[in-house]
Each structure stands twice: as C-alpha cells, then as structure tokens.
Amino acid sequence: MSYQPIRFYQTGTFTVGNRLLPEAQRSVQSGRERTNSLNSGHRACQGCGEALGARYAIDAAMAATNRQLVAANATGCLEVFSTPYPETSWQIPWIHSLFGNAAAVGTGIAAALRVQGKRDVRVVAQGGDGGTTDIGFGCLSGMFERNDDVLYICYDNEAYMNTGVQRSSATPPAARTNTTMPVGESTGARFGQGKNLPLIAMAHEIPYVATATVAELRDLEAKVRRAMEFRGARYIHVLVPCPLGWGHGSAETIKMARLAQETALFPVFEAEHGEVTNVSKLRRQLPVEDYLKPQSRFAHLFKPPGHADLIARIQALADRNVQRFGLVDAAEDAQ
C-alpha cells in the first residue's frame, strides 16, 4: 500500500482559530489555558457581539493577571443574559449592583483590595453604551479623574438593546431606534448629537485608552493585555454589533464590525496619557453605504427617493475620522 504523508499546508496561518500557530503566537482564546470566564449556556441572542467581545476581553484579562481578576458589571444585556438566577455563566468573582454605578463599584473593589494588600488582584468594570455613556457617565468620569486602578470596558452596540432598542448617546446619526423612528419629517437619530467617549476618556489624561471591534479579536486581546500593564484608570471601548438592534443577520456580526472599521466610521486606536499612540490603518477606505445598506436600522436612507444628503453627511463623519486619526496612509492611498 502506497504511503503519502499528510501536509498541513495551513500550518503557520491564522486558520482554525489560530491553533496551527506556534504556542507563543496563539490568541488567548485558542490556547489550552483559556479560562472561559463567560461560560457557555448563557442567554445571549444568536450572533451577539457583546457576548463575543466580553468573552475575549475577560479571558484576555484573566490571562494577563494570572487569573487574579474581579469584575463589576452594570445592568444591561451582558448582566441579564449571563446571570439568570440561580444560574451564572461567570467563572470569575463578579458583582452586579446597579445600572449607573459599575465604575464606582470597581473603585470600591480596588480600594478594598489595596487595603487588604492584594496588589496582584486586578479589577475590571464593564457595561454597555447606555451604562457607560449615559447613566453611568458621572461615576465613570469620577473613576477616571481619581485615576482609580480599574479597567473599564464599554461594549458599545449603539443603543439600549436590553430594553428594546432605544436611543443612547452612542447611537449614530440617522439610525432608527424605537425612540428615533424615521416617521414624518424625522430621519432617525439626529445629527450633531452623541458623545465620543474614547475622546472624553482621553481628556481625563488617564494612562490608557483604546478602541477595538469584535472583527479584530486578537487586537482586542492585545489591548486588554496592554491595559493590564498599567496601573490607574484605563478605558477600552469595543464596538459590538447587535443583530437585533441593528437589523442584520446573526451571522454578519463580525462583518458589520469590520465594515464599521473599514468605512472609518469607527476608528480603532490606542492612546496613552491623553495622546494617540497607535492607529489601526485602513488599506482602503470603503464607502459608508457598504456599512449602512445591510442594516435595517438605516434602511430608510435607501428607500426611494433616498437620502443622498444624509449619506453624504455620514460619509463626511467617516472622512473626518480619517483626517483626525490619520487612518489612511498617503502613500498607500496613492497606490
């Protein structure tokens, strides 16, 4: 019988969840040591970007801290779907107190750990965009300003999804939500509103601020690891598409996150002490229509006769991000 050796020609590539890479290059999530901090069995929707982002972020934080981690969680989807009493998906010490106080609870945990001399135990506070940019904003700003030793992670799906898709201060202009319906003269969420929380975090001059998306999970892991190299207040803002609220297929979560980045509507960068230190460049900036069209929350922009003017305004926002963060290198742009 003839013998033919099998060639693993994909060895050394990022396929099959990085498992064909040398151990040192593998992602936390593909490693045998991954902690499954947010374990299976939770009640998140199919294709939930937040569940994906939280699992990667917290597992990376566990890896970075040698599993010495405590988490405080704001009220919201992540809290509700992970802890339906008497069950819990969390494999780490975890507390949920209120919608608007996750950052302050994190401060309290950090203070207690300091008093107890547990310098190696680190604290993560986390919440959705509503719990971060709106109701939890006061506590978050206070935590930043005091430079408390807490990493705050915002999983941004751009609206109050847990209560049934209402506008938050992270909802993008023209998006349809149940409180910004495109009816009558209205064309969805208004232009000129909303908060850019990563920039607000930078204005506090905290040691580390980063943005990430669930399209680049290794990048998210790296940023969580980087954040854990600092002491003091740190902030990571992760874009997590929501199939329910955005109106895209549940298999298209990663694609939507990637399009948000590649249209430059969501700039991905790092900043230290108030200065941008690293930007994820775009090889080619895609037109915003590529991102808007597949989402039913923007469907009204494309219904005849269409809203070319609004799409142009959204394109201008993307172009401003390109300028502001230097997302496209001039040399590559020319090619």
Place this chain on the structure above:
Amino acid sequence: MLKQVEGSAAVAEAIALCRPQVICAYPISPQTHIVEALGRRVDAGELAPCEFINVESEFAAMSVAIGASATGARAYTATASQGLLFMAEAVYNAAGLGLPIVMTVANRAIGAPINIWNDHTDALSQRDCGWLQLFAEDNQEALDLHIQAFRLAEELSLPVMVCMDGFILTHAYERVDMPTQAQVDSYLPPYEPRQVLDPADPVSIGAMVGPEAFMEVRYLAHAKQQQALELIPAWADEFRRVFGRPSGGLVHEYRTSDADVIVVALGSVLGTIKDTVDMMRDEGLKIGVLGITCFRPWPAAAVRNSLQQAKRVVVLEKSLAVGMGGIVGNNVSASFSGSPDRVHTVIAGLGGRSITRGSLRRVFEQALADSLEPLTFLDLDRALVDRVLERERVQRRSGPIAEGILKDLGVVAAKLG
C-alpha cells in the same frame, strides 16, 4: 476618657476606633465635619490601612462602599437630606446585597424649598429600604450607636444607618465619654465576611432574580430584620458590660410607669420633652416619655408594651407623610393595642423650627385634658396659611408654594411673578 467635643468630632473618633478600611466622602451639610475629620486622620496615617475616597456624588459614595464591602472591607460613609435621596437607589441595593455598610445620616429637611436645618424626613423616606435605622438622642448615644452599628451590621450582614440630628447634635459641643481602642476592639472583632469577591473562590453576586424566587428573597430580608429585634437589645447589653454605660437598644422609657399620657419621639428632641415632662411631673401631672432608638426594624412589641397603660399617646415627630399625616404616628398606631383614636400626632420642628418647652407643654396639657386634635402642626402660623388657602379658593395658581406665600404678603420678590 471624658472629652468636650463637637458631635461630629465625637462620631469621627468613634468611627476611627472601629478601624474602618474604606471611607467614601461627599460633602453635604450637616454631616461634612465627620468625613473631614476622618479624612485628616486617614491622610495622617492614623488609620492605616484605610482608604479615604473623595467621590463625585452620594450615589457614587454608596456605590464605592458597596464594592468595598463586597470585597470584604469595613466600609463607612455619611450623608444627609438630598444626598440620601440622591443615593437612594444604591441604599436599597446595599441592603438587598446584604452588605454591612455603616452610614451616618445627619438628619436634615428635604427640599423644595431647600432647607439645611434639621428634621427627620430624609431618613424616614428610606424607612422601607432594608437598612437598620438607629436614632441618637444625644452625642454620647450617637458615638455609642456607631460602635454598635458595625457589630450589628456584620453580625446580621445588613447595612445600618445611624441617624443624628443635623446641627443640633452634629455641631453641638457636649461632654462625651470616649472609649478606648481596647474596649472597642473587644466589642467589635475584625470583619470576617462569609462571601466576598475573591479569585480564590469565585462567586457571582447580584444576579437577576425572577418571580420564582423574588418573594422569598424579600421575605428573608424581613425575617432578618425581625432577628435584629432580638440582637439589638442583646448587643446593647453587651455594650453596657464592656463600656460600663447603657446605650442603644430598641426603646427608652422615661417616667412611664403610672403615666396617663405618654409622649413618643425620636432623636434629640427627647431632651426638651423630658425637661418639659419633669416640670409637669413636679406639678403632679402623670406624663411620661417613650424614646424610639430603633426605628427599623420597628419594635412593635416593645412599643405596645410601653404604651399599654397609657390613656393617651402623643407622637411628636419631625417628619410628615404629606397627604397622610405622621410617619412615626402611623407606626405607633399600628402597634398600640389601645384604641387608635387615642394616638395623637404632633408634627413639629420641620426644617429646623425650634421646639420649645412652652409649645410642648401646651400640647401635652391638651392631651391630658382630652382636647388634643388627632393631627396637630406645632406652632404653625395659622394666619399665614389661611391667607394662602383663602386666595386659592378664589383663584388657583400654578408654581412653587414658598414663592406663592410671598405673593400674598406683597413683598418685593412676589412682583417678579
């Protein structure tokens, strides 16, 4: 050791003796001197290891205390009035999570109209939040109750609110007997929580509980408060043994044994009431006093027992359930085994109005003569309110009540409207 100090300084020193580990501070009058004094001690390194955190709101103060307590630290904060209302959501949360946080409430009125002076409407607005609520009669008791509060909180795994009258106690210089560190240490062992946020033994705290178990959780909160009714006197007895003086407990009786009329009250006004009662006793009038030290849990049996023989009960309270009457009065009526129409409520001292012996004597004499109304507002300017009410019968206006009075009086500010 005997000292002549401000009430806030006495409380701060008592808190310091309790070895707090995390103190959250947000300024609001009249509790500010307490946290200022503690901040100085922490900064001087006298309380190490202890963290003093200047937070951005009362809501954050309680939230930081929640995080610290859930991680196993002895946590303390202080507030008053609007601050207590602003943190209300976290106040309920701390109780629901069973966290033994101790908080001073320097009792103060609630606006509008804004008013910084003393009454009890702030603390009583939170009467159903699940915290134990203890009311101090004087600065010695305020100091003592804080020490007992930590013991009770940690024994029961419940938060405790120690209420002391704003300005009347917090800013009054009185002689207090300051315990030694050894005494406090023997009464209050280090905090050993049964469940904490610890990577060595991960737990999830604060899950979403649905209809299938929520009733049971609430019932157990109630049952725990009922247990407190036994523990509070027990720990007050232990306090007397260690510190050599009586303090705390559920209620204090004063000259009630043969009294026809018993006056029920909370806090510092008990001093003025007792002076008035002493004067009336000297004249042979049968009147006594029941001081409520523990408002939550409500000591129904103790109140019933104390009031059993009284023909009339006068509840004198610095609080008002608007649209209903007395808050304390309602609680007393519910536990008084005699006819409810023998309970008279006197609303007094709202927003810091002085409660004088003369005014007290007037209503007490009416009670003895069976001529006291079921609900009385002590020293109310009847002519003023009647004028406003008369105008409103003719023409209703929208707008703030206080400024509406000015309009009636025709003073300058009214012309703005």
